[in-house]
Amino acid sequence: MTTEQIDLKMRKIPRQARSKASVDAIIQACRRILVKRGYEALTTNEIARVAGVSVGSLYEYFPGKEAVVAAMVRDMADRYFQTLKSEITAKHNNSYENAMRHWVGLLFNLVQENKRLVQVLVFDVPYSFKIIPFDTITTEFFNIVMKGAARSQNQYKLEVTPEILYLISTTTAGTLTGLVFAPSPYVDKERVLDQLANKIAAWMTQ
Amino acid sequence: MTTEQIDLKMRKIPRQARSKASVDAIIQACRRILVKRGYEALTTNEIARVAGVSVGSLYEYFPGKEAVVAAMVRDMADRYFQTLKSEITAKHNNSYENAMRHWVGLLFNLVQENKRLVQVLVFDVPYSFKIIPFDTITTEFFNIVMKGAARSQNQYKLEVTPEILYLISTTTAGTLTGLVFAPSPYVDKERVLDQLANKIAAWMTQ
Amino acid sequence: MTTEQIDLKMRKIPRQARSKASVDAIIQACRRILVKRGYEALTTNEIARVAGVSVGSLYEYFPGKEAVVAAMVRDMADRYFQTLKSEITAKHNNSYENAMRHWVGLLFNLVQENKRLVQVLVFDVPYSFKIIPFDTITTEFFNIVMKGAARSQNQYKLEVTPEILYLISTTTAGTLTGLVFAPSPYVDKERVLDQLANKIAAWMTQ
């Protein structure tokens, strides 16, 4: 989140199998370093070393480590959104609350499974919100919430205000962040998720 | 949020007025640099230069820039909590919802006024949650929420669960974060705060 | 003009039309890069890219970029000397001074037209005088001056000393260099060339 421009685009897209393998190794190495040793351990030379390629090759495809992080995040986000969408598509002969509960559970698991990586990306990488802007996330989020709502047997209220929708997304984001990064010994995570789904369902349907 | 240890304590506490002035100048310089140019511009030499003291003097009192940031944050947090508490102490011959609305409004303003600094601290400084652990914040938050509740004319429910309390704090945190750092053109901030207070009040009192 | 040896010879001479075309493309690319972006932008990879051939092909014919520059310079010098000689061959039913004036004008135009390239070669390329040694230039120059003199109606003095001949070449070189690379707003270029021809003629014939 610094003001100067950072180049987050790849220099060229690998065509041959050999290059694709190199780029993939670089991205995996980036992930491994971030998870094991954090952002400050992430240097171009180290990425190349862990990936088993030369620094030269890294710079062939990326203008710097920031672009490697960006590629990794985009990869990850694509797979996340894919997972979420496909799960939503599954039939829920269910109440809205149950559908919502299923979905926030999914989301929680995704973040929980990648806790360390998400933590580093959100709290240490200064340009992570330039890779995937917040409103992209929010838009995807809305689409998914709506899709999920449509799938459920109960209709949601037509007069739902933008403020309520906004509250739903910030509430969900805040709660998941809390559960993953600031868990309390006094609360049961599943019950918190129950409550979360219950409240959201109430806002949407009552 | 790296794994190795960072020394966040001051080396010694300044006794003389001159030393106090130096330490103060250092902390102010730290804040100014973070606000104007971000964390990556924060170097010990630069802090000293802006503060008008020598690097040697900085190292006399702090083991490194991280400790300067820590001192600054602790200062800031003290003043924040103080403000919040004193505001809560004011009489609210008022509903719980109104008290809550007043209070989230206050909190929002505090963050909004220090937007850039909070942004840098939360999203760029890797050790900010080591300075003030999340549960410290949560504890203070609970105290305040409870105190506020007690001050209001209406009693809150006695059977409020820890999960609901937890949800209140994560919801508030998430919503304020969203309003400040990811505002939507489609929502009115004050209305979102209205809704937030309304929902929290409902959870506490119904 | 460094002390270690630089290989300025081509690795092999292209026989087939396709190879000749590649080599030609490489030399043209070299010239274009030098003119547009200077010597520091001249890399083997860039030459190959601009030429539309692979680096591998470049190294097939040249041991390095220095040899490409050398080939380009030799090409250029050949054409320059050719032009000068053929122009001299033209009849000048003329005074020696007029013949000289015509000739320095020619020379000036040649340099002026290739100003940027000559500038880069002379002032930036450290090995340019190893490509065509100074005395080769001087010798050609003498030949031309003498030929030109012979063509003119007036005879030059027989007792012309080597020192005067030397002075003629350094004076011409210095003046053309000055006019092209350090022009003065206070002098008219054509008049300077007039004077130059006038003085040289005087030295040769009086």
Next chain:
Amino acid sequence: MTTEQIDLKMRKIPRQARSKASVDAIIQACRRILVKRGYEALTTNEIARVAGVSVGSLYEYFPGKEAVVAAMVRDMADRYFQTLKSEITAKHNNSYENAMRHWVGLLFNLVQENKRLVQVLVFDVPYSFKIIPFDTITTEFFNIVMKGAARSQNQYKLEVTPEILYLISTTTAGTLTGLVFAPSPYVDKERVLDQLANKIAAWMTQ
């Protein structure tokens, strides 16, 4: 002689004796490397090593090696001009030609004594004419020529044209360059200088 901007200014001027010594050592090291091993051997790390200081210290005072070269050249030029001026001030109960001869001899010796350094600066360093622009040199040159003329017993012509003055400076520059960097086995250097002085005197006084 590249188009982009190069920073040729010092970062700060050393005040303390210790810093002055460092800066001096850096400049001497720069000269030594240029003379012994040429411009391509000039790296910031190498300058620091030869100077016996750390790279950090070099960067404390200079933004890069270019600025070190610039400082060295300015030093050198100052001393050159000083020498030339003081020599001109000496009385010449002498003809203009003799004064001129004395002076071009001086100039020749200065260049000859620093042959290798001047060679590297003029033909290898791409930004040398940005350090001391050509017209600064020419202006100084004119001043000196005029001063020298005034000192001589004979008056120079009042109607001397700008073109003749220009020719004098380019002729002198070209001839000195030739004598130092492209000497001919067939000419005697002193005699060439004799002729040079003789011709210039003729242009100025006849």
Next chain:
DNA sequence: TATGAATGAGTATTCATTCAT
């Protein structure tokens, strides 16, 4: 105590050159 010059390990990045395909 205060100063700030000096240090040098560490990081980003380029580019000549090779060699498997």
Next chain:
DNA sequence: TATGAATGAATACTCATTCAT
């Protein structure tokens, strides 16, 4: 022959930290 992906030595530059004054 031609290709262009891969290599890695080499270089510029920064910044936390020390220590002589």
